[in-house]
Amino acid sequence: MGLARTPLDIDSVSVIVVDDARFTCEMIRRMLKGAGYHDIRVANSAHQALEMMRERKANILLADWLMPEVDGLDLTRQVRQFDEETNHYTYVVLLTAKEGVESLTEAFTHGVDDFINKSPDNKELLARINAAGRISSLQNALLKANQRLTELNRLHEERHSFDTITGLGNRAYLERQLDNLLRHVEARGGAACVAAIRINDFPKLVARYGEAVGREVLEAAANRLQQSTRPLDVVTRIDQACFGVLMNQEDLEQCHPNAFRRIHQALNLRAYKTSAGFLSIGAAVSICGLGATEESERPEPGEIIDFVSRHLGEAQLTGRVHMVEWRHRAPG
Structure with missing residues (x-):
């Protein structure tokens, strides 16, 4: 309910598209650009995508499930580790031809947020991306607020850890x-x-x-x-x-x-x-x-x-x- 009413600031949403098929990357990039997204980066391998994330975090990672060397699930695992280390949340959407409950369970177990059939309808993909943008923005805002609260609590604790008369610890x-x-x-x-x-x-x-x-x-x-x-x-x-x-x-x-x-x-x-x-x-x-x-x-x-x-x-x-x-x- 709250999510649906939250306006999406497209200008603040960063998307990384990763697929070893350059044509797919370009097709998705054009679709997102036509929808108003500006911060779109394209990678042709999981390693390249991870390097991009280390240089600058992303709100959404849209990746192919089946890629050579590092597939979408292993990429998701590394992204989750990166998120944990940097106090960030990246919404992961996998593109796949797989179907069925088993595939769905496998994806979610590995930390994937959503997945959609490859060569999807542009309207469906864009709707998923817009929802991902709102969720990621809200989650990262919450993480920052929690981090700030933790810092304030630490400062409060430090200030209350010292004696005002002598300046010594209490x-x-x-x-x-x-x-x-x-x-x-x-x-x-x-x-x-x-x-x-x-x-x-x-x-x-x-x-x-x-x-x-x-x-x-x-x-x-x-x-x-x-x-x-x-x-x-x-x-x-x-x-x-x-x-x-x-x-x-x-x-x-x-x-x-x-x-x-x-x-x-x-x-x-x-x-x-x-x-x-x-x-x-x-x-x-x-x-x-x-x-x-x-x-x-x-x-x-x-x-x-x-x-x-x-x-x-x-x-x-x-x-x-x-x-x-x-x-x-x-x-x-």
Whole structure:
């Protein structure tokens, strides 16, 4: 119903006619040109047609079923692969002398959209081509709209993956990076080292000095973290006063408190310069290492982050980098 009412913009429809019989190609080209089509390309082999498509996509491919070397069905298969790679839709019509349900089933199984007897009535062929043009135009418009929607969703996700105060990635970003690293470790070995870092007594600090000073402390802590980590380490802010750091180590032995000593010292040994003066503020650091596991046993990133964060109280009490061994928390 909607298709029938959709006007066809012939000027925007590109047609490729492919047949090893030059006379057939020329006859169809003249018929289409007489009907108002302008973008018509003619190929005398499937290889030539594919080259034309790679140079510039087509809306409609009108091809002979029986051709030497590559027939219409194999050509259709390659066109469908090309469409998948380029996010495009090519409407394929085969010209054939074959008849019967078996031929129809064979054609549709291979991805053919329509087929018509060879040497058809011009009116019937033109009607099929006009319908193909409308369907292809609508389908490609939908593909472009979906692609644009996907891009907008990706941009939306990226914008919502970063903390507005520190400019660091947020918890969602850390979870994605941790999931990627766990898969990498599973495939290639090594270890993922996860750290949770919390500014001690941050709510009390904000209550005493105000949110502006709290923001200054967070920004300073973020800068110190970035200066104390390696270029490929992931530094994020995952909660109000909690940061997350992700390191890719060669093995679990390297996921050791010594690897985070510099971070601990950077956050704890120097006072923070704020608009309220220099403030001595501590930070707790809890870390956990994970090696390769079977995919079925791989923990969820959020579960790991929560596990490490639960040990921050112990880290604050000891005043040192607190190492915890990963233990899966049973449900309930």
